[in-house]
Amino acid sequence: MWPSTVSNMFRREITCPQCQTKVLRTEVHLDRGFQNEMKTLLIVCYWCQWDGILDNYQNHLDESHPNLTCEYCGEQFNSTNNFNEHKVSTCQKISVECLLKDFGCNERIVRANMKEHYMTEQHQKSVSKCIRQFLSHDSDRRIDTGCPRTTTESYNPDTVQFEELHGVLNILVGGIEALENDAQRLSNESLQAQVTLQTLEEQLPGLKLSMEESNGFLQGVNCNLDILKQDFTSLQEKVNDLQCVSYDGTFIWKITNVKEKMMDAQSERQTSIYSPPFYSSSNGYKMRARLYLNG
Numbered sequence: 001m002w003p004s005t006v007s008n009m010f011r012r013e014i015t016c017p018q019c020q021t022k023v024l025r026t027e028v029h030l031d032r033g034f035q036n037e038m039k040t041l042l043i044v045c046y047w048c049q050w051d052g053i054l055d056n057y058q059n060h061l062d063e064s065h066p067n068l069t070c071e072y073c074g075e076q077f078n079s080t081n082n083f084n085e086h087k088v089s090t091c092q093k094i095s096v097e098c099l100l101k102d103f104g105c106n107e108r109i110v111r112a113n114m115k116e117h118y119m120t121e122q123h124q125k126s127v128s129k130c131i132r133q134f135l136s137h138d139s140d141r142r143i144d145t146g147c148p149r150t151t152t153e154s155y156n157p158d159t160v161q162f163e164e165l166h167g168v169l170n171i172l173v174g175g176i177e178a179l180e181n182d183a184q185r186l187s188n189e190s191l192q193a194q195v196t197l198q199t200l201e202e203q204l205p206g207l208k209l210s211m212e213e214s215n216g217f218l219q220g221v222n223c224n225l226d227i228l229k230q231d232f233t234s235l236q237e238k239v240n241d242l243q244c245v246s247y248d249g250t251f252i253w254k255i256t257n258v259k260e261k262m263m264d265a266q267s268e269r270q271t272s273i274y275s276p277p278f279y280s281s282s283n284g285y286k287m288r289a290r291l292y293l294n295g
Contacts, residue, residue: 039055040054040055041054043057045060045061048065048079050064064079064080065078065079066080068083070083070091070094072087072094073091075091091111093110093111093112094110094111095108095109095111096110096114098117098123098126100126100127100130103126103127103129103133104122104125104129105122105126107122128176128177128180131176132173248281250278251275251278253276255291262293262294264293265292265294272290272291272292272293273290273293275288275289276288
């Protein structure tokens, strides 16, 4: 049975992956000569301008196009050169050194945050230091050359541009110094404001307690004032009554708030009112009149 099985295996048809032609396995032969000829074919790289024989193509792919991935942003590259260029100049998530690191700006910054870094106090001081050092070197160079200017000196565009740049740098130095002074002044004012704010925050609980005590005192004063007003009104009524006291048997009764008292009588809240007392004579009877306003 085994020889029959082997025979069937070799009679089995296979399909060419390139042209889809079906042939028997026994009819397929490995052509080593053709394979060697293919290795010597000249080809051009799909990803770059490299050209060479097919036999060296795999080594080129492994060396130049290893499918690199940026560890900072995750972007993939098929070229080592593109990958290196990406890290050096375009990756926004990689940390890089400031261009003015030689002038004291030693902080590493994420490239995407570089604009914010340029506005920091540390970077501004480094810019000022760089400009001062440049102007100092320029002054030393001009002293060392010692070439006097004459009216016959030839026109040199580079010299004119350099002089203009020198003037601009002088202006920038003055502006930076003014900004530094303003920044220092604002920093001092901010510190003073923080101290004042802290002092006020410490005094605030005491002020709240004092205000609560003052409010309690004012409420007591208002309550006493209301009582005094009531006592004053009562005394005023008594004085008015005493002024109206009659001793000759006649009495003129002046009734106030008649409308309200009429309504009280009609609603039976208070059906009658009494007059102030009066006397029939100096040694006579003391009397009071009673009036029913609603009958």
